[in-house]
Amino acid sequence: MTTLQSIKGFKDILPGESELWQTIEEQAKTIFSDFGFREIRLPMLEKTELFARSIGEATDIVEKEMYTFQDRGGDLLTMRPEATAGIVRAYLQHKLYAQDPVHKFYTIGPMFRRERPQKGRYRQFSQINAEIFGVASPYADAQLILVLVHLMNRLGVTDAKPHINSLGCPACRPDFRTALQSFLAGVGDQLCSDCLRRRDTNPLRVLDCKVPGCKDATRNAPALADYLCAECQRHFATVGQALDDRNVAYTIDDRLVRGLDYYIRTTFEIQTSALGAQNAIAGGGRYDGLAQALGGPDIPATGFAIGLDRLAEIVGSIQRPAPPQPHLYIAALGENTRPLAFQCVSQLNTRGIRAEMGYEDKSLKSQMKRANKLGAGYVLIIGEQEIKQGAAPLRNMTSKAQIDIPVNGLADRLTAHFENTSG
Numbered sequence: 001m002t003t004l005q006s007i008k009g010f011k012d013i014l015p016g017e018s019e020l021w022q023t024i025e026e027q028a029k030t031i032f033s034d035f036g037f038r039e040i041r042l043p044m045l046e047k048t049e050l051f052a053r054s055i056g057e058a059t060d061i062v063e064k065e066m067y068t069f070q071d072r073g074g075d076l077l078t079m080r081p082e083a084t085a086g087i088v089r090a091y092l093q094h095k096l097y098a099q100d101p102v103h104k105f106y107t108i109g110p111m112f113r114r115e116r117p118q119k120g121r122y123r124q125f126s127q128i129n130a131e132i133f134g135v136a137s138p139y140a141d142a143q144l145i146l147v148l149v150h151l152m153n154r155l156g157v158t159d160a161k162p163h164i165n166s167l168g169c170p171a172c173r174p175d176f177r178t179a180l181q182s183f184l185a186g187v188g189d190q191l192c193s194d195c196l197r198r199r200d201t202n203p204l205r206v207l208d209c210k211v212p213g214c215k216d217a218t219r220n221a222p223a224l225a226d227y228l229c230a231e232c233q234r235h236f237a238t239v240g241q242a243l244d245d246r247n248v249a250y251t252i253d254d255r256l257v258r259g260l261d262y263y264i265r266t267t268f269e270i271q272t273s274a275l276g277a278q279n280a281i282a283g284g285g286r287y288d289g290l291a292q293a294l295g296g297p298d299i300p301a302t303g304f305a306i307g308l309d310r311l312a313e314i315v316g317s318i319q320r321p322a323p324p325q326p327h328l329y330i331a332a333l334g335e336n337t338r339p340l341a342f343q344c345v346s347q348l349n350t351r352g353i354r355a356e357m358g359y360e361d362k363s364l365k366s367q368m369k370r371a372n373k374l375g376a377g378y379v380l381i382i383g384e385q386e387i388k389q390g391a392a393p394l395r396n397m398t399s400k401a402q403i404d405i406p407v408n409g410l411a412d413r414l415t416a417h418f419e420n421t422s423g
């Protein structure tokens, strides 16, 4: 019989890798707390309508990537392809704006998109998201970029740089859109089939198409920067200035348009050369109109999403957290020694001391081999003879020094010994 395999594009995070994920998540949580963000945890399933109305009908995600199904009650539901829409939904549903004018949230969890799987691109992937609600100021955008830069520094990711752009606003973007569309009308024969479609539905997306022919065709396309209104120009300049003041290097990238419709003004990505084609570790931007578009008050907002799978790949090439090693291994020889060994190990475990034992009836040699494999600091050898004599040898696996520990009150005596030897 063949064993079952996971679904294409869905991967397992095994021990060894999971410690790396934990390290990243803990570091991110510490930074979020330092910068004043609080955690929000949301459902993975939402009504399909939420994503169609927020991400945009003419985006790749909504057009072809969502895991959507009708549940047994007939409701049309979607596995969340991103977190922002759900966070806005929760923010409006619970009227959080009425409790406080400013909210800073973060959330960590899996997202689902039916993309073509490849290295760095999965159908279930995880994101670390951060959102600031109620602040129109460019300093909120700058703060998010600083959080990202700070996290990369803490994790030792040196080859990561913010790329920033402004997408304009409803006042100035339509003029740019019109200019771009008339430019694209003249180069139709050079565009890929996706871009031919995007030209009508979402022309800005043509600008960041990775197909070489499309890149060539749009080399002389109108630049967004030339169409920004005074307010958008000021906003963008302040973001840049705030980063300059913190000595954060960044690249202004007027091709950075990103795949979701709701962005206005500032957009940004953290890019690296370490990942090949999938070079974005994180992306985000401002989405002031989204709360209102989803039926709420007109509240400005800005946020980002880090691709945790990609970040883990990079951090894993820099550091590998060592697997946790037991402080003590009890080699229990003979069935009658096992109750004492088990009692002792579980007492130590509940005191926060990592201890393991030989569960099965194995020779001393094989148990010592196991202790070595686990990297135990000490091994206590208990045989029936030791119980009779009232003392068992404790071996320091590094120095090979050995002392006898009385078996009476064994867990207390071991705890005291480890405390005295400070480990």
Ligand code: AMP
Pocket (backbone or CB within 6 Å): 082, 113, 115, 120, 121, 122, 123, 124, 125, 126, 127, 259, 280, 281, 282, 283, 284, 305, 306, 307, 308, 309, 310
């Ligand atoms: P987005 O939500 O599309 O703005 O993406 C934000 C970040 O999530 C990207 O910069 C990637 O790091 C990550 N990401 C997006 N899609 C995937 C995917 N299919 N597989 C792995 N990571 C992804």
